Amino acid sequence: MSLTGSILEGNRLALARLLTQAENDSLEGRAALAELFQHTGKAHLIGVTGAPGTGKSSLVNQLALYYRKNADKKIAIVAVDPSSPFTGGAVLGDRVRMRDLSGDNSVFIRSMASRGSLGGIARKTASLVQIFDAAGYEIIIIETVGAGQSEVDVARLAHTTIVVEAPGLGDEIQAIKAGILEIADILVINKADRPGVENTERALRSTLELAHPTKRVVRHHGQSMSVSAPPTDSPMWIPSVIKTVATEGKGIDELAASIAKHVEYLQKSGDWEARDRARLGSEMEILLREALMDRFRENILPQKYDEMIENVINRNISPYEAVASLLNGKQT
Amino acid sequence: MSLTGSILEGNRLALARLLTQAENDSLEGRAALAELFQHTGKAHLIGVTGAPGTGKSSLVNQLALYYRKNADKKIAIVAVDPSSPFTGGAVLGDRVRMRDLSGDNSVFIRSMASRGSLGGIARKTASLVQIFDAAGYEIIIIETVGAGQSEVDVARLAHTTIVVEAPGLGDEIQAIKAGILEIADILVINKADRPGVENTERALRSTLELAHPTKRVVRHHGQSMSVSAPPTDSPMWIPSVIKTVATEGKGIDELAASIAKHVEYLQKSGDWEARDRARLGSEMEILLREALMDRFRENILPQKYDEMIENVINRNISPYEAVASLLNGKQT
Numbered sequence: 095m096s097l098t099g100s101i102l103e104g105n106r107l108a109l110a111r112l113l114t115q116a117e118n119d120s121l122e123g124r125a126a127l128a129e130l131f132q133h134t135g136k137a138h139l140i141g142v143t144g145a146p147g148t149g150k151s152s153l154v155n156q157l158a159l160y161y162r163k164n165a166d167k168k169i170a171i172v173a174v175d176p177s178s179p180f181t182g183g184a185v186l187g188d189r190v191r192m193r194d195l196s197g198d199n200s201v202f203i204r205s206m207a208s209r210g211s212l213g214g215i216a217r218k219t220a221s222l223v224q225i226f227d228a229a230g231y232e233i234i235i236i237e238t239v240g241a242g243q244s245e246v247d248v249a250r251l252a253h254t255t256i257v258v259e260a261p262g263l264g265d266e267i268q269a270i271k272a273g274i275l276e277i278a279d280i281l282v283i284n285k286a287d288r289p290g291v292e293n294t295e296r297a298l299r300s301t302l303e304l305a306h307p308t309k310r311v312v313r314h315h316g317q318s319m320s321v322s323a324p325p326t327d328s329p330m331w332i333p334s335v336i337k338t339v340a341t342e343g344k345g346i347d348e349l350a351a352s353i354a355k356h357v358e359y360l361q362k363s364g365d366w367e368a369r370d371r372a373r374l375g376s377e378m379e380i381l382l383r384e385a386l387m388d389r390f391r392e393n394i395l396p397q398k399y400d401e402m403i404e405n406v407i408n409r410n411i412s413p414y415e416a417v418a419s420l421l422n423g424k425q426t
Numbered sequence: 427m428s429l430t431g432s433i434l435e436g437n438r439l440a441l442a443r444l445l446t447q448a449e450n451d452s453l454e455g456r457a458a459l460a461e462l463f464q465h466t467g468k469a470h471l472i473g474v475t476g477a478p479g480t481g482k483s484s485l486v487n488q489l490a491l492y493y494r495k496n497a498d499k500k501i502a503i504v505a506v507d508p509s510s511p512f513t514g515g516a517v518l519g520d521r522v523r524m525r526d527l528s529g530d531n532s533v534f535i536r537s538m539a540s541r542g543s544l545g546g547i548a549r550k551t552a553s554l555v556q557i558f559d560a561a562g563y564e565i566i567i568i569e570t571v572g573a574g575q576s577e578v579d580v581a582r583l584a585h586t587t588i589v590v591e592a593p594g595l596g597d598e599i600q601a602i603k604a605g606i607l608e609i610a611d612i613l614v615i616n617k618a619d620r621p622g623v624e625n626t627e628r629a630l631r632s633t634l635e636l637a638h639p640t641k642r643v644v645r646h647h648g649q650s651m652s653v654s655a656p657p658t659d660s661p662m663w664i665p666s667v668i669k670t671v672a673t674e675g676k677g678i679d680e681l682a683a684s685i686a687k688h689v690e691y692l693q694k695s696g697d698w699e700a701r702d703r704a705r706l707g708s709e710m711e712i713l714l715r716e717a718l719m720d721r722f723r724e725n726i727l728p729q730k731y732d733e734m735i736e737n738v739i740n741r742n743i744s745p746y747e748a749v750a751s752l753l754n755g756k757q758t
Contacts, residue, residue, distance in 0.1 A: 124746055131744035146477050204435050220745075259529075374738050374745065381749040386718040389753065412463035413706065416458055417713040421721065 141252030473584030620668035
């Protein structure tokens with residue numbers, strides 16, 4: 095049977111193989127992705143982001159366990175993990191997770207090192223998500239380890255974005271400055287048994303109120319060429335604030351209830367489709383940028399490019415001028 | 427006098443105006459940047475990165491104060507700050523800084539909101555740094571607020587990259603997983619008066635040893651078209667570990683000494699030039715990607731693009747196939 099056929103039939107080994115191919119961006123992987131694409135569009139994508147130390151991984155594990163116990167759904171976890179090549183963080187992370195979720199054939203956990211070119215993280219995350227979607231995983235949790243712009247960009251392209259905070263992680267301003275509150279559909283204060291939880295909650299709630307949350311607008315990744323606004327008569331979603339102690343499983347049922355409520359909102363408001371549309375538009379744009387660059391590379395003499403860089407390094411010409419000259423001199 | 431002329435003469439108002447234009451990517455800003463570029467290449471660029479809560483801003487302030495007291499140098503701070511549009515984090519951050527450094531005409535602090543397209547952060551940071559460089563700022567500190575991949579990418583394109591850690595910020599694994607240790611030329615353990623500093627130091631040192639640090643290789647941002655390897659007979663730089671309590675000014679002199687030693691190493695080894703080369707190559711590639719996308723946008727009918735997205739959303743065609751079709755069908 096073909097690789098894609100095996101995946102559609104639920105073969106985990108075939109699935110693992112294609113995930114690796116997609117991460118390595120192999121030609122075979124690309125072909126399989128194209129074949130599988132028609133089977134996508136069914137999964138609920140949940141993005142989870144937040145600063146290191148908030149206990150995101152424990153929370154995601156508990157959420158997966160909860161879904162396994164209370165709903166017969168296949169769950170995939172994609173952990174976008176900027177681990178170092180030498181520390182093997184991804185492997186360690188997987189092992190820690192395995193203790194709770196191992197042996198469950200309806201759960202698939204995949205860590206993805208986020209090293210790579212600009213746009214590479216987002217593109218590869220999108221590929222992995224598509225593969226899981228086609229393979230029949232009904233809930234796909236995208237967990238980002240960092241708290242930077244690119245991680246936030248990845249997480250916010252999900253249907254439901256969960257931002258995790260914790261008390262006592264430095265100043266509350268840090269969290270607010272990180273600019274991630276406004277992308278939250280659900281705000282989780284994890285480690286809620288720690289001192290300072292009231293302060294954290296107060297700070298978060300007042301920031302949310304300050305923001306006068308109006309209807310959430312689906313944003314594109316980067317400059318978009320075509321964004322569809324959600325219907326204007328749609329109901330409004332006000333981000334909920336949930337307190338959890340993930341290590342003890344506390345508050346997970348409330349979190350799951352809030353997620354269910356958000357799914358309902360997404361479907362009623364038309365936001366589900368709007369977000370799908372934004373995500374796919376964003377993915378296409380990333381692919382387009384890569385393809386344009388690839389074509390440029392194929393059509394230019396490396397010497398010409400190196401010459402131009404040399405001119406820039408010697409300050410004979412500015413980078414802007416160099417790029418303009420490369421593009422005008424060459425019919426690509 | 428022209429805007430660039432005023433800037434070269436040290437006019438702060440003209441400088442502030444051009445910084446804003448560069449951030450907004452105005453045509454006038456681009457023209458001025460091209461004019462100023464020949465005057466760049468003199469400044470020492472110091473990148474400072476680390477997770478939220480490590481006290482990076484205090485450290486950067488103290489370092490700037492130290493340089494002002496002990497060396498007659500002009501100092502610029504570029505804070506890459508993914509602040510939310512509604513919380514005004516950038517403004518708040520500037521005010522906090524101003525208390526220490528206000529009234530000093532040889533210090534210029536600029537916060538830059540990092541929202542924007544892929545590559546936008548890196549490109550705008552590069553522009554701001556070039557303007558300060560041309561304006562005669564001899565030390566330019568690039569401080570990133572987040573701890574994500576794009577922030578790390580920005581910081582590591584400096585001549586000297588400082589990674590800031592602090593005791594008790596969750597598990598040490600978090601810092602290691604963040605994959606930023608390996609880019610550090612200098613590792614700072616700030617808040618070193620806190621409990622747990624010995625554990626943090628031990629963990630960091632053993633990770634550094636695990637890494638068997640060989641000669642640092644200058645990496646390009648993204649897939650590079652041309653990377654110059656540093657000379658193979660160059661001396662080796664082993665990252666130093668410095669403990670500081672920035673709020674009390676402790677350890678700042680040691681940090682400054684380590685930075686001075688690193689500058690010496692950079693000049694002797696040829697790494698200074700290699701990093702300049704890598705940075706400019708990376709900048710050119712980002713500009714090239716933007717320019718290629720701009721040209722594509724200009725040459726395609728918006729309806730055609732929207733049609734293709736519609737086909738993707740309806741799962742008639744995969745994103746890869748859609749992009750291939752757009753590129754083949756159109757001579758751009």
